[in-house]
Amino acid sequence: MEIKKIFNNNVALTEDPTQTEMVVMGKGLAFQKKVGDQIDADKIEKTFITPSESFADKLYELLDEIPYEIISLSKDITDMASNELDTTLNDSLYLALSDHIHFAVGRSKNGLPIKNALMWEVKKFYKAEYQVARKALDMIEHTTGVSLPEDEAASIALHLFNARQDSSGMEETMAMTAIVHDVTSIVKYHYGIDFDEGSMNYNRFITHLRYFAYRILRGELNDDGGNGELYEQVKMQYPEAYECSKKVQAYMEKRYQKQMTKDELTYFMIHIHRVSVREQAK
Template identity: 65%
Template sequence: MRIKKIFNNNVILSESEHNQEIVVMGRGLAFQKKAGDEVEEEKIEKTFVIHSESTANKLSELLKDIPFLHLEVSNDIIELAQEKLSCQLNETVYLSLTDHIHFALTRFKEGLIIKNPLLWEVKKFYKDEHAVALLALDLIEERTGIRLPEDESASIALHLFNARQDSSGMEETMEMTNIVNSVVNIVNYHYGISFDEESINYNRFITHLRYFAYRMLRGELEHDEEENSLYEQVKNQYPAADECTKKVQKYLQKEYNVKMTKDELSYFIIHIHRVSNREKNK
């Protein structure tokens, strides 16, 4: 195995016997080495395949500015996630998660603690990813000595969810996108407004909507129809959002034969009220 490109003293780009680019990690692996030199295989600690030249280039840029330890920790979290979630994660997660962990640790050391407004929703709707993210916080503390706040678990969980893929990933993603766009259009037309796509309320709504579509397409929606005091409260408190939610429900029933639970209706009403109220107040 020969060195194709050196990222830093600990990380190189090489090539497998099947001519696939692979990132190879190990302490001192590239020390006093140059492209074309043989890799000292006894120093190899971890490897992973890179399918995209763009990803390799971005990783190269990222590794100029971050400690090797942060890449190691990120890689360990990704391996843990793939095991616990029984899925393959998109290779771009090596970039996004490593960058996030580095940024989170840097902010923490500087005394900048940022609250994640999506924590509650992530815990509710991304349960599997959040469970792994809590283990990730343990791993980060074990490796760095820093205990990041629970809010960071929500960010890590979202990175993991966004990186999930399987054999039907592209088709499923396209269908999810169609559902999200259709529901957003229903809300737009109902209120006669266009949304600020940079607003936190809009992103909360899209996050919820994407995960709802994901669970719906996989038949993972709950079918619990017990009394729900929250639903009764919000539909009376936000009648316009309730009326809009009924249009969404009608669309999903017609196109996908899906009946929304009162829990889901409640969350849709709350999100639609938030996102529409912000725009109207502008």
């Protein structure tokens, strides 16, 4: 394979005899090499085809900031996740994971862990991605010596979910957008409020709606009976949010012929209450 660009001593952009471009990784594989030279195949540890030149350029930018071991680790995690989830993951996951892991490890070393507000929802509704992410934490600890908190498993699980190539079709994306818009409108008019679209609570609410819409369209709503006790507690504590969530439930039944579970209704009430209280307080 001929070298087209050298990122650093360990990473290079190459082209094979069929003119297919790919990034190759390996300790010292580009050391004392120049563009046009051939790569020593014995030194190649990892390869992946680049979807675009812009992808290669973004990788180059990351390599200015992120150690090779993190880039290599992210490739291993992506390959593991693709195998475990039995799906093709978007190539952008390499970049997103490398960036995320690098900063997560750095924050942990400095005693600055970040809580993931969606952790319990991720554990409940994205069990497969979460279990894979737990394995990723073990891989991270093995490579870096840093044991990341459980919250990071939830963050990685969301990266995996977003990287599923089969979840971004235009028709499905439009349908998801319609659900998010309609449910947001129901909440808005129920409370008579306008949302601060830059607020953290609004963004959390929209994130939950997007994942909910995905599950609705894929028929993946969790139907394990739910936590009835928690449902009743939240219902009693947030009666206005309960009334609003019932309107959302009626909409889903009429438009999509889907029954929302108690778990879904519980999380809706919590998010609806949070976002509405913050908006009404302004």
